[in-house]
Amino acid sequence: MKIAVLGAGNMGLSFSKSFLKYELIKPQNLHLITRSQIKKEIIKSVFPDSEISSFNEVKELEADLIIIAVKPQDFAFVVENLTFKIPGKSLVLSIMAGISIEKIQKFLKHKFVVRAMPNSPTLLGMGITGYTAAEGISFSELMNVERLLNSTGRSVYLEDEKLLDAVTALSGSGPAYFYYIIDAMIKAGTEMGIDENLSKLFVKQTMLGAYHLINNSDKSLEELIKDVASKGGTTEAALKTFDDRVLKSILKDGILSAEKRAKELNQ
Structure with missing residues (x-):
């Protein structure tokens, strides 16, 4: 070939x-x-x-x-x-x-x-x-x-070819979403006084470990979240802020904007 x-x-x-x-x-x-x-x-x-x-x-x-x-x-x-x-x-x-x-x-x-x-x-x-x-x-x-x-x-x-625009928004652009979140987490670490390189290490290893847990567990994402977020604990405080600021909706809207842009490129 x-x-x-x-x-x-x-x-x-x-x-x-x-x-x-x-x-x-x-x-x-x-x-x-x-x-x-x-x-x-x-x-x-x-x-x-x-x-x-x-x-x-x-x-x-x-x-x-x-x-x-x-x-x-x-x-x-x-x-x-x-x-x-x-x-x-x-x-x-x-x-x-x-x-x-x-x-x-x-x-x-x-x-x-x-x-x-x-x-x-x-x-x-x-x-x-x-x-x-x-x-x-x-x-x-x-x-x-x-x-x-x-x-x-x-x-x-x-x-269905139409799904490729959704794939573009979800996995094609997807790595950038993770980098964006990781960057925010690293910056939060440095703001709390952790050295930047050490903050990167903690965040990257956390992401890697979380990926392997998702990949090797029969639990749903909701169950995995509950495993970490004990009642009245630190994780629950963070998740409440995310929910109050509708972070999940913001991320979803961003991905839908990427799909819209993919469709515009064909024009």
Whole structure:
């Protein structure tokens, strides 16, 4: 299999590293295409045996799978300035937020499109990706795509493309929500007099431990909360403040705003 990646940014390079790490493709069958001439040499140092090009250097593209990894805001500009045609038999895999299969098909004049939404933990092979596909793509082709996506973590097939905007808001943007909460907790620690590095250690280890408890317990989240929040205790005082300030509703509204923005990107 030959793979071309249009837009060799963090996500495109992350995918490429995973494919090579698990030997799903040979280095010489990977073609990374970037808009930045400056980045070419940097990318070449990381992928010495692969082909590295800028967009305007590619006159003809040979690839079984073409991954569209540019920012959704840049997609129209990139398409208008392509110096090559998408081969008719190639499968296109888009990892752009918000841009629908129909719009990708229209812009590229190409019908074989798979749309996926990964998240940043794919950088460590611990991501999760929701994906769906246009009509006319065979089961074996989808299995090949899923095999590639699973090299970056886990993947889930969705029959309803509309759910991808929700996936974008929930897991695509999700890591940032956790970083935001962790940052607030660390700052609270320093305000209480704990050294910043020590505060980071306490918070990060707490998050890690809480994750493993969720993953290895049969209890519901409500039950796990009750296990920590004893009557009249410190945790209950914190939770009461969160409820009084409707923190849960604020977080939910923020996630719904992310979904709304994902839908706007397709306009």
